[in-house]
Amino acid sequence: xxxxxxxxxxxxxxxxxxxxxxxxxxxxxxxxxxxxxxxxxxxxxxxxxxxxxxxxxxxxxxxxxxxxxxxxxxxxxxxxxxxxxxxxxxxxxxxxxxxxxxxxxxxxxxxxxxxxxxxxxxxxxxxxxxxxxxxxxxxxxxxxxxxxxxxxxxxxxxxxxxxxxxxxxxxxxxxxxxxxxxxxxxxxxxxxxxxxxxxxxxxxxxxxxxxxxxxxxxxxxxxxxxxxxxxxxxxxxxxxxxxxxxxxxxxxxxxxxxxx
Amino acid sequence: xxxxxxxxxxxxxxxxxxxxxxxxxxxxxxxxxxxxxxxxxxxxxxxxxxxxxxxxxxxxxxxxxxxxxxxxxxxxxxxxxxxxxxxxxxxxxxxxxxxxxxxxxxxxxxxxxxxxxxxxxxxxxxxxxxxxxxxxxxxxxxxxxxxxxxxxxxxxxxxxxxxxxxxxxxxxxxxxxxxxxxxxxxxxxxxxxxxxxxxxxxxxxxxxxxxxxxxxxxxxxxxxxxxxxxxxxxxxxxxxxxxxxxxxxxxxxxxxxxxxxxxxxxxxxxxxxxxxxxxxxxxxxxxxxxxxxxxxx
Numbered sequence: 001x002x003x004x005x006x007x008x009x010x011x012x013x014x015x016x017x018x019x020x021x022x023x024x025x026x027x028x029x030x031x032x033x034x035x036x037x038x039x040x041x042x043x044x045x046x047x048x049x050x051x052x053x054x055x056x057x058x059x060x061x062x063x064x065x066x067x068x069x070x071x072x073x074x075x076x077x078x079x080x081x082x083x084x085x086x087x088x089x090x091x092x093x094x095x096x097x098x099x100x101x102x103x104x105x106x107x108x109x110x111x112x113x114x115x116x117x118x119x120x121x122x123x124x125x126x127x128x129x130x131x132x133x134x135x136x137x138x139x140x141x142x143x144x145x146x147x148x149x150x151x152x153x154x155x156x157x158x159x160x161x162x163x164x165x166x167x168x169x170x171x172x173x174x175x176x177x178x179x180x181x182x183x184x185x186x187x188x189x190x191x192x193x194x195x196x197x198x199x200x201x202x203x204x205x206x207x208x209x210x211x212x213x214x215x216x217x218x219x220x221x222x223x224x225x226x227x228x229x230x231x232x233x234x235x236x237x238x239x240x241x242x243x244x245x246x247x248x249x250x251x252x253x254x255x256x257x258x259x260x
Numbered sequence: 261x262x263x264x265x266x267x268x269x270x271x272x273x274x275x276x277x278x279x280x281x282x283x284x285x286x287x288x289x290x291x292x293x294x295x296x297x298x299x300x301x302x303x304x305x306x307x308x309x310x311x312x313x314x315x316x317x318x319x320x321x322x323x324x325x326x327x328x329x330x331x332x333x334x335x336x337x338x339x340x341x342x343x344x345x346x347x348x349x350x351x352x353x354x355x356x357x358x359x360x361x362x363x364x365x366x367x368x369x370x371x372x373x374x375x376x377x378x379x380x381x382x383x384x385x386x387x388x389x390x391x392x393x394x395x396x397x398x399x400x401x402x403x404x405x406x407x408x409x410x411x412x413x414x415x416x417x418x419x420x421x422x423x424x425x426x427x428x429x430x431x432x433x434x435x436x437x438x439x440x441x442x443x444x445x446x447x448x449x450x451x452x453x454x455x456x457x458x459x460x461x462x463x464x465x466x467x468x469x470x471x472x473x474x475x476x477x478x479x480x481x482x483x484x485x486x487x488x489x490x491x492x493x494x495x496x497x498x499x500x501x502x503x504x505x506x507x508x509x510x511x512x513x514x515x516x517x518x519x520x521x522x523x524x525x526x527x528x529x530x531x532x533x534x535x536x537x538x539x540x541x542x543x544x545x546x547x548x549x550x551x552x553x554x555x556x557x
Contacts, residue, residue, distance in 0.1 A: 002356055012350045015342055095337025101303050103354035103402070104327035259303050259322070 005105055009113020010120070012096075017120070028128035032070060036132050039193070040066045040139075056195055060224065067139035068223040069192030070129050071147055072215035075155025076190075078125040080183045082118055083159050084175045087166035091257055098258070107255035111247070115159060122155040133223075143222035150222060153239050154215025160246030167253040186212045211242045262295045263307040269295040271461035272309070279405070282438040284448045286543060287458035293441035294334060296458075297410045300439065302326050314405065327355060330404030330436075334411045336391045340384040344375055344394050347383055352401040362401070369397035373427055389420025393427065400431075407431065409440040413447060425450050445543040457543075457550055464550040469543055476549045477541040478503050480519035484512045484526065484533040494531065501525045506548055515545070 017024065044062035047053045057065045090096040100110050130148050133139040141147075165178065189196075189203065190212035196204055207213040214235040221227025221235075262270040270292040277283045285293045298304035299311055302318035302325040311318060313325045338347050345366055352362035370376045373393035378386060386394065392412065399407055412428065413421040428451055432438055442448050448455050449469045457464045457472070465472055482502065486494050491512050498505055502516030516522040519538030526533065 003353075005356070008353045008356065011353055012339070015346055015350060016339070019341060094339070095333075095335065096339065098333065099337045099339075099351065100354055102301060102326060102329075102331040102333070103351065104323045104356070105354050106323050259305065 005109035006112035006116045009100065009105065009110060010116045013113075013117040014120070024124060025128075028124050029131060032074060032125075032129040032132045036063070036067065036070065036129075036136070040136075056198060061138045063136060063138040064224065065195075065220070066193065067133045067136070068147055068219035069190075069216045071126055071133075071151035071219045072154045072212060073187055073190065073192045074125050074129050075122045075151040075215070076158045076183065076186065076212055078122045079118060079155045079158035080162055080179060082121050083162040084166050084178060085172060087114070087163050088169055088172055088175075091167065097254070101258035107258050108251050110258070111163075111250045111254050114163060114250075115156065115247075118159040118163075119152065119156070122152055122159075126151050126155070139223070141223040141225070143225055147219040147222040150218035150235075151215055153236070153243075154211055154218070157211040157215075157239055157242045157246060160243055160250055164246055164249035164253055167250060167257060186210055191216045209238075211239055214238045262292070262299060262304065268461055270299070273456070273458070273463050275456060275463070275466070277406075277437065277439060279437055280435050282432050282451055282453045283440075284452035284455035285439075285441040285458055286443065286445070286448045286452075286455050286547070287441075288443055290460075291458040292461040293458055294410055297408055297439070297441055301329060301331050301408050327402065328405050330399035330402065330407040332392075332395050332399045332407065332409040332412060334414065336395050338383045338391060338394060338398070340382065342383060343380050344370060344383055344386070344397075345379040347394065348398055348401055351398045355402040357402065365401055365403075366397075369400055370394075372400075372430075373397045374423070387420070389416050389423065392416060392420075393424060396424070396427065404436070406437040406439060409438065411441055411443070413442070413444065421447070445547075448543055455543075457547055459547075459551045465546065472543060472546045473541045475546075477545040478515040479517045479541060480522075481539055481541050481545055482514040482516060482519045482522045482526075483537040483539065484514065484531075485510065485535045486512065487534050494533075497529060497531060498526065501529075513545070513548075515541075 040063035044066070047057070047062040091098070097110060101107070126148050130144050133141075134144060162178065166175070169175075189199070189207055190210060191207055192212075196207040196213060199207065218227065218232065218235045221231060262268070273292075273296065275283075285296060287293050295304065299306055299318070300313060302313060302322040305319060314328055316325050318325055339350070342350070345363075348366035348369060349359070349362045352365060353359065357365070367376070367379075370379050373396060375386075375390060375394060375397070378390065383391065383394065396407075396409070396412070409428070413424055416424065425447070428438065432451070438451065440447075440451060452469060454466070454468050455472070456466045465476065467475065484494070484498075485491070488510075491510065492507050494512060495505060495507050498512065498514065502514040502522045504515040506513040506515070514522050514526075523536055523538060526536070
């Protein structure tokens with residue numbers, strides 16, 4: 001039986017992962033564990049003792065508030081880390097995509113394989129966070145499974161846009177600015193660490209249009225069992241609305257670059 | 261025709277390659293060889309004109325054409341971190357060849373390109389010649405009807421080139437259609453049944469190596485060296501010897517069917533070249549005749 005082309009592209013990436021999986025898996029658990037301990041428990045001990053802060057969080061411990069957000073931010077950070085230099089490198093430095101383009105694969109299939117690969121990378125990273133959250137009593141929840149799925153959808157949006165950006169660049173000069181000026185601010189202002197309501201009025205709408213905030217809200221809603229059907233539909237809709245043009249751009253840029 | 265913005269890389273070429281034939285594009289860097297090859301490989305759209313590969317139009321059936329082609333690009337794009345065996349298997353998988361079949365073909369091809377004993381190490385540890393052989397093996401994973409080789413031996417040492425030629429010659433004997441570009445005369449003469457000489461995006465001549473030499477050169481060539489800076493001064497005293505003279509910076513070429521006779525005539529005229537050499541005409545001479553330039557300058 002024929003194997004889908006994107007899976008066959010993924011097989012190549014998985015072979016490379018086989019070389020580094022031990023480090024990769026260890027880091028995937030260690031990093032969220034340290035982050036969660038540092039922020040959730042450290043900052044949490046400050047926040048939980050202040051009645052006004054506890055009220056702003058809706059009466060839950062800070063760790064319960066922060067934990068779900070980490071699922072979405074981790075997916076975003078993984079997408080950014082794995083879609084900037086590795087994608088440009090696939091075109092420019094190691095010729096991976098050029099080799100694929102010479103076969104019967106099409107540009108769209110190469111793109112889908114790349115997305116699938118990012119799904120694996122994000123799955124490992126987000127899975128690491130999920131395990132840490134499942135262990136801690138403040139964040140243990142049956143909602144963690146759909147929350148992981150929501151984080152992955154959110155990460156896929158970033159994968160698509162960042163991959164499109166990298167595929168359309170001739171040089172990597174802008175990449176560190178993408179990290180500094182796009183990813184880091186989103187990370188800080190996307191509602192993962194504090195409610196967006198605490199931001200000044202002018203900044204709040206920015207959070208509402210960014211995909212990360214929707215991802216964070218979905219994860220949190222699933223894990224705290226506060227997500228209504230309408231909110232779920234709206235968040236999903238916004239993320240899909242972001243995903244589609246990013247994906248189309250990827251297809252276009254890959255085709256243009258591989259078959260010029 | 262192939263345009264990149266205002267630049268016309270390939271201005272107009274008209275060729276047909278038959279199944280089982282070994283066909284070459286000969287020309288200096290920048291002649292448009294690689295652009296032509298990329299169009300034939302169905303990875304670069306034709307700006308103007310008609311291109312059919314296996315009777316199919318690459319604009320619509322690119323994937324189907326590439327499925328029947330083997331490609332050996334000029335720059336190795338193997339995965340350096342993987343083993344030779346894995347490189348072949350992964351590439352075979354791109355063509356949706358079942359994994360077990362990929363492994364069987366990969367082992368067979370590693371044997372063919374004499375790399376069986378290196379199948380488990382990293383590709384990064386292979387020499388340039390080995391990498392090129394591995395790239396050829398990779399290009400054969402889908403059992404292509406036609407193998408495209410873009411400057412297959414550029415950058416390789418003489419021994420590695422001969423090993424590679426031997427493998428390509430075997431493929432040719434097995435009936436694989438070979439299409440290659442080269443700027444090496446000896447390579448074209450060894451491997452091509454028929455070739456075109458390309459210059460500045462156009463075809464300057466077409467034929468078998470022997471035909472081209474017969475048509476554009478004499479049987480033999482006498483090479484005379486008169487010392488630095490003095491070659492051009494000797495031209496007038498050499499006129500009339502052989503059929504034609506070509507004065508280069510470092511030597512004068514006298515085109516004659518009998519090189520030894522021409523050399524005797526040079527001596528009879530009292531000329532004293534520092535060194536002289538009689539050789540058979542090569543495609544280098546054909547190129548020089550057609551373009552007025554040396555190929556490997």
